[in-house]
Amino acid sequence: MSEPQLASLLEEPAMRDAIAVVFERSDGGREELQWADVRNALSSDQWGRLIRTGTLVEGSSGFAIADPDRIQRALEERDQGSEPDENGDEIEAEPWAWYDKAVGLTALAFFMGYWNTGIRNTVASFDDLVLAPITDVLPFYAVIILLAIVTGLYSTVLQARLTNTEKLQAYQKRMNDLQERQKAAKERGDDEALERIREEQMAAAGDQLGMFKLQFRPMVWIMLLTIPVFLWLRWKVRGGHLGSGETGLVVPLAGAVSWQDPLVGPMATWIVWYFLCSMASRQLIRKTLAIQPASPSS
Structure with missing residues (x-):
């Protein structure tokens, strides 16, 4: 058996457990085995x-491990590497810098503006200093399109730049590996392997927190810029700050609807229009800039 063949087998959780069972039941390769000796733990x-x-x-009377010493070394290396990532290095949690925390707190304060009129009016008033000249030139539906494009652009770029995709993939690979091994052990009815896997799962419980921190970091930066825009739109529509001619849209099937009319369930027309423009612009931006959505499996 070549080294690449052994490495390939050990990469598969089910085969890695199968090799461990064979090694254990053969007393470290010193005894020969028959199929009947392992049929309760291995598939045919x-x-x-x-x-x-x-x-x-x-x-002479069964099957023996070809190279017990090499198998033992490989299994020991794998056992020692159950916590590290695919490169053999531990996946260290990525701490937030002070400015990440400051941005998170600021975004949380902005988020309170959805319920607090004082915060909403203050944020929207500052936004209006920048956006008022645009609303004087463009109709309100076009302003929403423009804002959706701008927010879509920086959201897509921030997501791509601030997400550590390699670490996310390492976290996901480890969890998938444990799940596959657990499934294989359940199918074999191997209680000892299940107990070992449960211990590994408990030791890797911090992975969930690590993944959450990695995924949420770009979100707080996106929220810092997106929430004020959304608060301004709400202030503009519901606060009576639209021009006299800015009544709403003509929508297929629904006809002429005002910006405050519910269009999709309880969602008002301006919210639906903003989200549709935002989703379309993000898809276009991703294709234009060849940016793939950040995800653990990407």
């Missing part, structure tokens, strides 16, 4: 693969 396909790859070789 796994047993066959171990023979086909040369991991097990035919002996």
